[in-house]
Amino acid sequence: MATIVDVAKLAGFSTATVSRVINETGKVKITTRRKVLNAIKELNFSPNISAQILQSKQSKIIGMVFPDASSIYFSEIIRGIINLVNKYGFQIIIGSAHDEEEELKTASRFLNGRTVDGLVMMAPSLTNEELFNIPINHNTPVVFISVPPEKAGMTTVVLDNFNSAIKMTQHLIKLGHRRIAFIHGSPHNYDSKRRYAGYLKALENEGIPESLKLEAEGNFTEDSGYKACQQLLKTEPRPTAIFAANDAMAIGAIEAVKDSGLKVPDNIAIVGFDDISTSQYITPALTTVRVPLYEMGQLVGKTLLQKINSDSKEHLTVAEQIVIPLEIIVRESCGAKLK
Amino acid sequence: MATIVDVAKLAGFSTATVSRVINETGKVKITTRRKVLNAIKELNFSPNISAQILQSKQSKIIGMVFPDASSIYFSEIIRGIINLVNKYGFQIIIGSAHDEEEELKTASRFLNGRTVDGLVMMAPSLTNEELFNIPINHNTPVVFISVPPEKAGMTTVVLDNFNSAIKMTQHLIKLGHRRIAFIHGSPHNYDSKRRYAGYLKALENEGIPESLKLEAEGNFTEDSGYKACQQLLKTEPRPTAIFAANDAMAIGAIEAVKDSGLKVPDNIAIVGFDDISTSQYITPALTTVRVPLYEMGQLVGKTLLQKINSDSKEHLTVAEQIVIPLEIIVRESCGAKLK
DNA sequence: ACAAATAATGTAAACGCTTACATTTAATAT
DNA sequence: ATATTAAATGTAAGCGTTTACATTATTTGT
Numbered sequence: 001m002a003t004i005v006d007v008a009k010l011a012g013f014s015t016a017t018v019s020r021v022i023n024e025t026g027k028v029k030i031t032t033r034r035k036v037l038n039a040i041k042e043l044n045f046s047p048n049i050s051a052q053i054l055q056s057k058q059s060k061i062i063g064m065v066f067p068d069a070s071s072i073y074f075s076e077i078i079r080g081i082i083n084l085v086n087k088y089g090f091q092i093i094i095g096s097a098h099d100e101e102e103e104l105k106t107a108s109r110f111l112n113g114r115t116v117d118g119l120v121m122m123a124p125s126l127t128n129e130e131l132f133n134i135p136i137n138h139n140t141p142v143v144f145i146s147v148p149p150e151k152a153g154m155t156t157v158v159l160d161n162f163n164s165a166i167k168m169t170q171h172l173i174k175l176g177h178r179r180i181a182f183i184h185g186s187p188h189n190y191d192s193k194r195r196y197a198g199y200l201k202a203l204e205n206e207g208i209p210e211s212l213k214l215e216a217e218g219n220f221t222e223d224s225g226y227k228a229c230q231q232l233l234k235t236e237p238r239p240t241a242i243f244a245a246n247d248a249m250a251i252g253a254i255e256a257v258k259d260s261g262l263k264v265p266d267n268i269a270i271v272g273f274d275d276i277s278t279s280q281y282i283t284p285a286l287t288t289v290r291v292p293l294y295e296m297g298q299l300v301g302k303t304l305l306q307k308i309n310s311d312s313k314e315h316l317t318v319a320e321q322i323v324i325p326l327e328i329i330v331r332e333s334c335g336a337k338l339k
Numbered sequence: 340m341a342t343i344v345d346v347a348k349l350a351g352f353s354t355a356t357v358s359r360v361i362n363e364t365g366k367v368k369i370t371t372r373r374k375v376l377n378a379i380k381e382l383n384f385s386p387n388i389s390a391q392i393l394q395s396k397q398s399k400i401i402g403m404v405f406p407d408a409s410s411i412y413f414s415e416i417i418r419g420i421i422n423l424v425n426k427y428g429f430q431i432i433i434g435s436a437h438d439e440e441e442e443l444k445t446a447s448r449f450l451n452g453r454t455v456d457g458l459v460m461m462a463p464s465l466t467n468e469e470l471f472n473i474p475i476n477h478n479t480p481v482v483f484i485s486v487p488p489e490k491a492g493m494t495t496v497v498l499d500n501f502n503s504a505i506k507m508t509q510h511l512i513k514l515g516h517r518r519i520a521f522i523h524g525s526p527h528n529y530d531s532k533r534r535y536a537g538y539l540k541a542l543e544n545e546g547i548p549e550s551l552k553l554e555a556e557g558n559f560t561e562d563s564g565y566k567a568c569q570q571l572l573k574t575e576p577r578p579t580a581i582f583a584a585n586d587a588m589a590i591g592a593i594e595a596v597k598d599s600g601l602k603v604p605d606n607i608a609i610v611g612f613d614d615i616s617t618s619q620y621i622t623p624a625l626t627t628v629r630v631p632l633y634e635m636g637q638l639v640g641k642t643l644l645q646k647i648n649s650d651s652k653e654h655l656t657v658a659e660q661i662v663i664p665l666e667i668i669v670r671e672s673c674g675a676k677l678k
Numbered sequence: 679a680c681a682a683a684t685a686a687t688g689t690a691a692a693c694g695c696t697t698a699c700a701t702t703t704a705a706t707a708t
Numbered sequence: 709a710t711a712t713t714a715a716a717t718g719t720a721a722g723c724g725t726t727t728a729c730a731t732t733a734t735t736t737g738t
Binding site for chain 1: 693694695696697
């Protein structure tokens with residue numbers, strides 16, 4: 001496997017000259033350049049990337065640390081990031097993690113091992129304490145997805161869960177619903193908490209008493225939505241609408257209503273959140289909040305590249321939050337079209 | 340940022356001793372080890388990964404080169420690979436590519452730059468000539484997904500598209516269909532070609548003449564399936580069944596049939612391939628071939644790790660193909676349950 | 679007590695590249 | 709023709725680690 005020394009020998013120049021040709025730095029005579037490029041081609045030479053990183057202290061690699069997440073949520077964000085950073089010659093290295101401890105370890109390895117020029121952390125279940133322990137007081141910028149932005153030096157990109165959940169709950173209220181149930185996502189999940197907070201705020205704004213609020217635990221899976229709905233259908237009087245913290249649970253809830261002999265939205269309205277591709281196809285089609293995951297990924301990638309390329313160290317001292325506005329998609333499952 | 344020299348100084352030992360502690364190689368007295376670990380903790384030291392790779396010539400990183408692909412297909416395979424290799428302490432670096440030339444360039448950079456211990460290439464549209472030009476005569480093993488296995492040193496993992504397409508076509512024939520149309524996926528796509536070959540083989544086996552075969556071009560998208568179906572519905576006499584090379588096009592085709600005033604499966608049967616999550620929810624639910632993408636990813640990961648860890652250089656001289664058997668999922672859209 | 683064997687630790691070269699500074703070559707001004 | 713300036717290219721240190729070989733410390737056998 002050829003090295004730069006081999007190329008230099010074949011071309012008849014020094015390794016510095018070869019390096020200048022490879023990296024297009026400094027001045028190199030045209031005839032010299034041609035000879036070097038010919039030698040590179042003849043030897044099928046590619047520079048050793050580790051040696052380059054070690055010497056230049058830049059890797060053109062972005063690290064991404066994710067919890068094991070649902071495939072669709074995971075893939076759309078990562079696709080957005082990949083397609084954005086690839087355009088600028090960056091690559092992505094992935095550390096997926098089974099739990100928060102492993103996630104922090106992987107992040108630390110990426111940052112302190114200086115493998116990456118920037119890091120994306122998707123940490124929907126990390127606590128503030130865990131976030132405070134991440135050693136981010138380094139030159140490497142980090143962008144977080146879906147975590148509360150309370151620490152200097154943190155840049156976070158979050159969905160506008162709160163206001164969108166308010167709007168969705170208001171939408172149900174406007175359709176006449178007063179007995180609206182909420183199905184929670186995974187415990188400790190940031191997105192789920194924010195959606196629940198919006199739901200509560202809307203009820204409060206409407207003067208609907210706490211005693212009327214209904215809720216059930218889920219974990220973002222269709223099966224948990226099915227079971228949560230079964231549980232809610234048993235309460236007397238039963239809810240007239242159900243707001244699930246994500247679409248998979250809403251889809252499960254619709255199945256549970258069908259299996260109980262009732263009809264959506266005639267007997268009970270059901271709405272979800274995130275607008276997975278399936279949601280427009282089920283019967284009835286699901287009313288939901290569209291979450292632009294791909295675009296979110298692109299924004300995360302763009303934000304991180306801006307920080308990587310910036311000479312400023314402001315990202316080390318300023319807390320920054322980017323909130324992505326969301327859009328309600330009204331379909332059949334809320335019953336809006338019945339009236 | 341601390342280096343191993345700093346740790347050595349604080350601990351009172353040489354860098355070699357610190358390296359022995361970090362890597363758990365050679366003999367180190369227990370008291371020495373404790374002192375070194377304390378120094379590592381105090382300085383929050385992580386080894387520089389590029390320096391380690393340069394020196395040890397191992398990276399514990401697997402490269403993955405993908406074309407821009409549909410999110411679901413892309414994500415399930417990659418999730419399978421990530422979860423498998425993470426268990427063995429490996430990480431994934433992704434080079435996505437917009438076209439075949441960029442894909443080959445990225446693969447060459449990964450292999451010759453010695454960034455990765457192994458490479459996964461998903462290359463459904465590469466020609467054999469392009470494949471032959473990949474410089475894989477190196478120590479780094481490569482596993483290909485969805486390409487024809489005709490070169491020494493190539494290991495490929497492919498779906499059993501051919502036999503599954505035969506079975507699906509036979510299923511339609513058994514339901515009484517003789518005028519069966521086929522909607523192609525993207526031009527030059529390996530999977531699409533193999534599915535079409537299976538469809539042709541089944542017609543041939545049944546003695547159905549070439550003049551009766553019907554086909555339309557698609558590109559794996561729902562919209563292309565819609566348009567291809569519209570085109571097929573105009574032929575007289577029209578097909579009694581449509582076999583789309585993937586589910587997205589089948590879903591589009593079902594929409595086109597509905598929009599034409601006809602009914603699936605009463606007036607025309609429609610089947611697909613790959614069993615995306617949506618397919619069970621649409622009305623009628625789609626008959627399709629289940630493609631275990633996640634498991635395929637895990638098998639690819641496992642196969643590659645075996646080659647990385649193997650002392651044998653057989654992977655450089657032997658062509659190997661792993662064929663994944665598939666399963667037909669009979670739902671409503673083929674009309675089997677009407678009879 | 680001393681020699682031999684083993685454990686523990688240190689020295690320093692090397693992995694492959696980049697680049698600051700030095701040297702040589704070529705072009706320009708007088 | 710010669711001096712000055714600029715272009716082009718070379719030298720070699722160093723990025724941070726690992727590890728073969730060397731040295732020192734410790735343990736064991738006689």
